[in-house]
Amino acid sequence: MDTLIAIRNLAKTYQRGNQDVPVLLDVTLNIAAGDYVSLMGPSGSGKSTLLNLIAGLDKPTSGSLKVGGIELADLSEADMARWRANNVGFIFQFYNLMPVLDAFENVELPLLLTGLGRAERRERVELALSMVGLGDRMDHYPNELSGGQQQRVAIARALITDPLLIVADEPTGDLDRQSADDVLNLLDRLNQELGKTIVMVTHDPQCAARAKNQVHLVKGELMPTPGAH
Ligand code: ADP
Ligand code: MG
Numbered sequence: 001m002d003t004l005i006a007i008r009n010l011a012k013t014y015q016r017g018n019q020d021v022p023v024l025l026d027v028t029l030n031i032a033a034g035d036y037v038s039l040m041g042p043s044g045s046g047k048s049t050l051l052n053l054i055a056g057l058d059k060p061t062s063g064s065l066k067v068g069g070i071e072l073a074d075l076s077e078a079d080m081a082r083w084r085a086n087n088v089g090f091i092f093q094f095y096n097l098m099p100v101l102d103a104f105e106n107v108e109l110p111l112l113l114t115g116l117g118r119a120e121r122r123e124r125v126e127l128a129l130s131m132v133g134l135g136d137r138m139d140h141y142p143n144e145l146s147g148g149q150q151q152r153v154a155i156a157r158a159l160i161t162d163p164l165l166i167v168a169d170e171p172t173g174d175l176d177r178q179s180a181d182d183v184l185n186l187l188d189r190l191n192q193e194l195g196k197t198i199v200m201v202t203h204d205p206q207c208a209a210r211a212k213n214q215v216h217l218v219k220g221e222l223m224p225t226p227g228a229h
Contacts, residue, residue, distance in 0.1 A: 004165065004197050005031035005054060010063035012049055023049045025220040027063070036191040036198040038208035041217035047201040048169055050217065054199055055167045056084045068164060085113050089158030089196075091168035095150040097142040097157075103129060104138040107156045114161065128156035132186055148179025155186050159194065166190060168200040172207050184210045 012024040023046045031037055039047050052058045053065055056072050065072050067087070075083060090096075097106045107125045116124070129135055132152040142150050151171060158166055168187065172180035184207060190196040191212075202208050216223040 001032040003030045004033040006066045008064040011061050013061045034195055036212045038211035038214045039201045040208050045217045046220045051167050051201050055088050056080050087164045089163040089166040091154050091158050091171045093170040093173040095154045099142050102139050102141050103153045107160055110161050128160050132156045147175055151183050166196050166198045
């Protein structure tokens with residue numbers, strides 16, 4: 001299969017005051033188009049840092065990170081923002097919905113950056129919210145929805161622009177088991193039915209086992225996956 005994400009000798013060091021905080025030391029990894037990868041590791045091992053680099057939210061200190069052949073570090077801030085808007089859907093632990101917008105408007109938001117007309121936006125938002133089982137909750141505000149429902153709105157928002165890549169950072173971390181299962185079932189469908197490439201950070205082995213492949217990050221480096229040959 002084609003490689004979508006090619007990471008070579010990637011390093012990331014944060015600066016705090018005049019101190020260096022090395023977080024990713026030397027990460028090399030390929031992720032194929034259509035793959036569904038879970039990124040595991042202890043708290044503080046650099047999972048969110050790596051995910052944010054892959055999603056173009058931050059830039060590496062050194063090394064190479066290409067997504068769809070584009071070296072993200074070479075893009076200007078403006079080009080990177082445009083690249084993210086067109087190519088990446090985001091799912092966060094705490095949903096990150098806008099509290100003053102209802103479910104419909106939250107899902108529509110990424111489409112306002114595209115040239116789509118109102119009627120087509122409506123059609124797509126309704127389809128996405130139906131897919132996540134919230135066709136009857138479109139005019140509900142986030143505080144009128146359960147955590148699981150809010151995360152399903154966030155999933156609809158992540159897929160609305162038909163992105164190449166979906167990144168999820170502890171998407172079930174704040175949910176009960178049933179709601180977590182609903183979210184994981186939806187991620188399966190995005191991967192299997194819509195062919196989306198997914199990278200999901202989690203420290204929950206049960207959750208990680210739902211992905212097609214697992215990688216483990218320990219102290220800023222990838223460890224061989226237990227059981228892999
Ligand atoms: P994980 O998601 O695996 O828990 P993170 O990638 O969030 O880990 O963080 C890894 C390490 O990097 C932690 O020690 C954290 O304190 C540090 N870190 C994360 N973001 C920053 C930042 N913006 N500035 C300085 N240090 C940071
Ligand atoms: Mg994290």
